[in-house]
Amino acid sequence: MSLVIIRKSAPAEIWIQALAERAPELIVHVWPETGPVDEVEYVLSWAADPGVIAGFPNLKAIFSLGAGVDHVLSDATVPSDLPVIRMIDESLTRRMVQYVVHAVLSRHRRVEEMRANQAQGLWKRPAFPDLRVGIMGLGEIGRACAQQCLALGYQVSGWSRRGEPLAGVEVHGGEQGLPMFLSRSDVLVCLLPQTRETAGILSRDTLGQLPKGAYLVNAGRGEHLVDDDLLALIAEGHLSGAMLDAFRKEPLPSDNPFWTAPGVTVTPHIAGWTEPSTAARHVVEAIAALRAGQQPRGVVHRARGY
Amino acid sequence: MSLVIIRKSAPAEIWIQALAERAPELIVHVWPETGPVDEVEYVLSWAADPGVIAGFPNLKAIFSLGAGVDHVLSDATVPSDLPVIRMIDESLTRRMVQYVVHAVLSRHRRVEEMRANQAQGLWKRPAFPDLRVGIMGLGEIGRACAQQCLALGYQVSGWSRRGEPLAGVEVHGGEQGLPMFLSRSDVLVCLLPQTRETAGILSRDTLGQLPKGAYLVNAGRGEHLVDDDLLALIAEGHLSGAMLDAFRKEPLPSDNPFWTAPGVTVTPHIAGWTEPSTAARHVVEAIAALRAGQQPRGVVHRARGY
Numbered sequence: 001m002s003l004v005i006i007r008k009s010a011p012a013e014i015w016i017q018a019l020a021e022r023a024p025e026l027i028v029h030v031w032p033e034t035g036p037v038d039e040v041e042y043v044l045s046w047a048a049d050p051g052v053i054a055g056f057p058n059l060k061a062i063f064s065l066g067a068g069v070d071h072v073l074s075d076a077t078v079p080s081d082l083p084v085i086r087m088i089d090e091s092l093t094r095r096m097v098q099y100v101v102h103a104v105l106s107r108h109r110r111v112e113e114m115r116a117n118q119a120q121g122l123w124k125r126p127a128f129p130d131l132r133v134g135i136m137g138l139g140e141i142g143r144a145c146a147q148q149c150l151a152l153g154y155q156v157s158g159w160s161r162r163g164e165p166l167a168g169v170e171v172h173g174g175e176q177g178l179p180m181f182l183s184r185s186d187v188l189v190c191l192l193p194q195t196r197e198t199a200g201i202l203s204r205d206t207l208g209q210l211p212k213g214a215y216l217v218n219a220g221r222g223e224h225l226v227d228d229d230l231l232a233l234i235a236e237g238h239l240s241g242a243m244l245d246a247f248r249k250e251p252l253p254s255d256n257p258f259w260t261a262p263g264v265t266v267t268p269h270i271a272g273w274t275e276p277s278t279a280a281r282h283v284v285e286a287i288a289a290l291r292a293g294q295q296p297r298g299v300v301h302r303a304r305g306y
Numbered sequence: 307m308s309l310v311i312i313r314k315s316a317p318a319e320i321w322i323q324a325l326a327e328r329a330p331e332l333i334v335h336v337w338p339e340t341g342p343v344d345e346v347e348y349v350l351s352w353a354a355d356p357g358v359i360a361g362f363p364n365l366k367a368i369f370s371l372g373a374g375v376d377h378v379l380s381d382a383t384v385p386s387d388l389p390v391i392r393m394i395d396e397s398l399t400r401r402m403v404q405y406v407v408h409a410v411l412s413r414h415r416r417v418e419e420m421r422a423n424q425a426q427g428l429w430k431r432p433a434f435p436d437l438r439v440g441i442m443g444l445g446e447i448g449r450a451c452a453q454q455c456l457a458l459g460y461q462v463s464g465w466s467r468r469g470e471p472l473a474g475v476e477v478h479g480g481e482q483g484l485p486m487f488l489s490r491s492d493v494l495v496c497l498l499p500q501t502r503e504t505a506g507i508l509s510r511d512t513l514g515q516l517p518k519g520a521y522l523v524n525a526g527r528g529e530h531l532v533d534d535d536l537l538a539l540i541a542e543g544h545l546s547g548a549m550l551d552a553f554r555k556e557p558l559p560s561d562n563p564f565w566t567a568p569g570v571t572v573t574p575h576i577a578g579w580t581e582p583s584t585a586a587r588h589v590v591e592a593i594a595a596l597r598a599g600q601q602p603r604g605v606v607h608r609a610r611g612y
Contacts, residue, residue, distance in 0.1 A: 094459040095434075098411055101458065105408035106417075114573050121565045123557035123574045128401075151457060152407065153400040251429035259427045267420050268429045 002027035003283075004034050006045040006052060007065060015044070018280035023287070044283060047071045053078050061085055061290055063283055065274055067092060067141065068221065069300050070194040083290070084300040088282045091275035093144050096191070096219060099271035100145040103217040103243045104133055104154065104187050112241075112263075132157065134185025136201075137192040137220065138166060139306070141272070145189065157184050161197075161304075182209035190220040195305030204229040207239060215263075216242040219271040223248060231261055239263075245271040308333035309593075310340050312351040312358060313371060321350070324586035329593070350589060353377040359384050366596055367391055369589055371580055373398060373447060374527065375606050376500035389596070390606040394588045397581030399450050402497070402525060405577035406451045409523040409549045410439055410460065410493050418547075418569070438463065440491025442507075443498040443526065444472060445612070447578070451495065463490050467503075467610075488515035496526040501611030510535040513545060521569075522548040525577040529554060537567055545569075551577040 003019070003026055005012045012030040019028050029035050031052070040056040046065035053062060054077035061083045062072055069086050072078060106112070110126040117124050133149045135142050138160040149156045150168045158166055159181040163173015172181035182188070188210055192198045203226040207216065216239060218225055227248065233239045241263020247256070250269055258264050286296035300306060309325070309332055311318045318336040325334050335341050337358070346362040352371035359368060360383035367389045368378055375392050378384060412418070416432040423430050439455045441448050444466040455462045456474045464472055465487040469479015478487035488494070494516055498504045508524065509532040516522075522545060524531055533554065539545045547569020553562070556575055564570050592602035606612060 098415060098458055102408065102411035102415055102417065105404055105411070109404060109408060109576070111408065111412075114576075115571070117574075118565060118572045121560045125574050125576050128576070148454075148457060151454060152404055254427045259424060265421070266424045268423075268431050270415070270420075270431050270434070 001041040002029060002035055002039050003042040003044060003287075004029045004031055004040050004056070006031040006043055006048040008047055015276045015280070018276040019283065022280050022284040026284075026287070042283075042287060045072065048075070050075045051077045061286070061296075063087070063286070067139075067272075068194055069306065070221075073300070073302065073305060080302065083296075084302065085286055085296060086298045086300055086306070087274050087279055088140055088298045089274050089279035091278045092272045093141050096141045096272035097144050097148050099219055099245065099267075100189050100191070100217060101148050101152065103189070103219075104131075104149060105152070106243070107131070107187055107215045107217075107241075108154075112265075130155070131186035132184050133187050133189060134159065134181055135169075135189045135191060136160075136181075137190065138164070138169075138171065139191070139193070142189075142191045145191065157181055178206065179209055182206055183211065185214060186211055187215045187217060189217045190224055192220045192224060193306035194221040194223055197305070199223050200226050202226060202230065204233065207233050210239065212238055213240045214238075215240050216244075218242065218244045218246060220246060222246045222250070227258070231257055234261060234263055241265070243267065245269055307347040308335055308341055308345050309348040309350060309589075310335045310337055310346050310362070312337040312349055312354040314353055321582045321586070324582040325589065328586050328590040332590075332593070348589075348593060351378065354381070356381045357383045367592070367602075369393070369592070373445075373578075374500055375612065376527075379606070379608065379611060386608065389602075390608065391592055391602060392604045392606055392612070393580050393585055394446055394604045395580050395585035397584045398578045399447050402447045402578035403450050403454050405525055405551065405573075406495055406497070406523060407454050407458065409495070409525075410437075410455060411458070412549070413437070413493055413521045413523075413547075414460075418571075436461070437492035438490050439493050439495060440465065440487055441475075441495045441497060442466075442487075443496065444470070444475075444477065445497070445499070448495075448497040451497065463487055484512065485515055488512055489517065491520060492517055493521045493523060495523045496530055498526045498530060499612030500527040500529055503611070505529050506532050508532060508536065510539065513539050516545065518544055519546045520544075521546050522550075524548065524550045524552060526552060528552045528556070533564070537563055540567060540569055547571070549573065551575055 005015055016028050037056055038058050041060040044063040059082055063085050064087055066087050069084050072084050108131050113126050132155045135146050135158045138158045146156050146169050157170040159172045163171050165171055202224050243265040245267045258266050289296035311321055322334050343362055344364050347366040349359055350369040365388055369391045370393055372393050375390050378390050414437050419432050438461045441452050441464045444464045452462050452475050463476040465478045469477050471477055508530050549571040551573045564572050595602035
């Protein structure tokens with residue numbers, strides 16, 4: 001039995017080494033090398049071409065190399081009964097938390113305003129009104145972000161499909177909870193998974209319900225955001241700006257208006273990334289659970305899409 | 307008996323109200339109003355002119371409006387047997403932590419580099435090497451900063467005069483501990499009190515012992531830093547930059563080279579400030595302790611200077 005790593009870019013050596021350290025008996029190939037296809041029981045994949053995964057007849061599970069799994073679920077040729085397992089990686093979570101906490105602090109403590117003042121040699125203390133952080137998506141990463149924002153003294157609310165409670169956080173659930181959640185989010189942080197339901201969820205309809213002067217942090221996916229709606233709401237003065245890490249097309253084309261829109265910070269999809277040395281543990285533990293007939297962590301609910 | 311608030315600027319109404327809510331029986335005056343001077347038992351002061359405090363014959367304690375007390379101790383006319391009490395304010399601590407955490411994240415996650423790239427429309431992922439945070443000064447605020455840096459995944463070391471242990475932090479103490487501490491600080495955060503021993507402590511001698519490419523965050527006092535030494539070490543490429551909140555002269559004069567030095571961020575002394583609504587509790591509790599013959603929190607060790 002073997003595992004095949006499928007990724008478009010970046011060398012796989014570090015993954016091979018990390019897996020070998022934790023599971024020396026596991027045979028690992030890197031696509032397009034596969035060894036005998038009928039011996040392949042696991043793939044560890046990011047954005048495999050449609051049909052590639054279906055080419056392994058004896059697969060036991062599909063691992064995503066990232067927290068998102070839409071790249072697997074959007075491949076109609078993937079057998080529907082195969083477990084799809086999202087990445088759970090403490091390093092990925094930690095980095096996402098760093099990104100989100102930085103974005104919140106940067107907005108709250110008016111860092112861009114102070115930098116602009118410095119460029120003019122201007123000693124001027126901005127006001128720092130309290131702000132309320134709203135986190136959309138309360139999975140592994142959203143919960144960790146909420147916790148750190150609380151620890152830094154922010155009032156935090158959260159929104160998720162099911163609205164499951166979270167200590168210290170005012171949680172709103174489902175469509176009926178969305179207006180109240182939005183009305184209390186001075187900084188809106190999107191960490192949603194990419195599903196049919198969440199595509200385009202950051203639109204004029206929703207962003208328009210944020211308090212005047214609110215700020216958007218999109219560390220989810222580019223497809224969550226209706227780009228023109230955000231640009232219009234900033235131009236109208238309803239929103240003060242945004243920090244965006246994910247875009248519909250990456251690299252962001254050089255003529256995209258986000259590059260120069262006032263108050264918009266573009267970061268090149270660096271909020272979080274999976275670290276093989278820590279993430280390999282999740283993969284090896286999940287394989288062990290599957291072999292023992294147990295439910296591994298991170299199995300995706302296929303109908304829900306995450 | 308009464309309390310007199312002495313401050314150079316900013317209205318005192320919010321303090322009067324905060325104290326009235328917690329201690330309605332306390333008579334509060336605002337300098338230069340004092341009522342009968344022999345009835346004044348407490349002053350709550352920031353940078354009173356020398357001799358002003360000594361003008362109250364029946365003082366029981368001197369409260370500083372901020373965490374620093376050098377402005378009291380430097381007034382030779384203040385009776386040496388009077389308790390001097392530093393401010394302990396959860397809001398002040400929280401804001402200082404926000405400032406420091408932002409500075410660390412901004413440096414680690416290469417925010418200035420990404421902003422410069424954005425200005426050129428350049429989609430380029432920086433490297434984000436791990437970094438070690440070194441915190442000088444492990445009082446109320448330094449300890450809180452250390453804790454949050456740990457929670458965000460950083461390796462943290464600390465330095466203090468006595469080197470008292472702190473969970474999760476590699477603590478170095480005294481002069482003999484300084485070289486080891488400095489050699490492990492990729493980001494050096496200064497939160498020291500202003501004393502005779504700490505004046506000029508951030509000099510070529512100490513900053514030169516930081517690892518190449520290190521970054522300085524000075525949220526202490528301007529007097530801690532030998533300005534020209536920092537500028538020279540940046541020009542020589544030994545340090546990558548600094549985020550500075552406190553200066554020898556404030557407002558920072560418009561011809562000061564910090565405004566335009568590469569890699570230097572100037573913030574207008576906004577890292578932390580005392581919030582009367584929360585800080586009044588400390589003052590009222592300390593007065594109650596003094597009256598009960600107990601030791602209040604925050605009493606300064608006069609010889610040590612903090």
